[in-house]
Amino acid sequence: AQTVTQSQPEMSVQEAETVTLSCTYDTSESDYYLFWYKQPPSRQMILVIRQEAYKQQNATENRFSVNFQKAAKSFSLKISDSQLGDAAMYFCAYRSAILYYNNDMRFGAGTRLTVKP
């Protein structure tokens, strides 16, 4: 089974600075999706960014970008110009692109990001 590892339980960043959250995964598949979800104290699961494994170009969404290293099975999230509203738990997730009968998402344990004013 695929596993997702987030090795940083907690991270902190100064407002307006840049922070990188790490994620590694284990899979034998070649086609899959990777996601970063943000969970603020409200508990909502908000999709931040997604990456399709067959695309070599790293995904970007405004201040959020990823560093996708397929060979290393690494998928880090970079948040630029951090804002107080970025404070949340961040989850990395994996999903197979193969049409299994059970291609659910696998989540990492999460990284709690604190933003200091």
Add this chain to the structure above:
Amino acid sequence: NAGVTQTPKFQVLKTGQSMTLQCAQDMNHNSMYWYRQDPGMGLRLIYYSASEGTTDKGEVPNGYNVSRLNKREFSLRLESAAPSQTSVYFCASRPGQGSRQPQHFGDGTRLSIL
């Protein structure tokens, strides 16, 4: 613009009581999912329904049952609640198993079992 709606948002049960968590989506999605989230862990899949009329076990199905009532609704039932089932429960949906689209999540149900 509701998306995925879960009810209730909070619930406290006594050990041994039964409870059904409701989930409905208005996006015409085929696939629906139930997850639980425990401290220090990511979301883990309890059950899913790939399409109307089908349900299958996920990673942690013991102690739960599900019903895909129709295309919109997917309920999760605890027949005899146990303290180990204290958790935050999330329902999610997406267009279908073959879709490249991400899952849409409800706001969660915080369930405490005493």
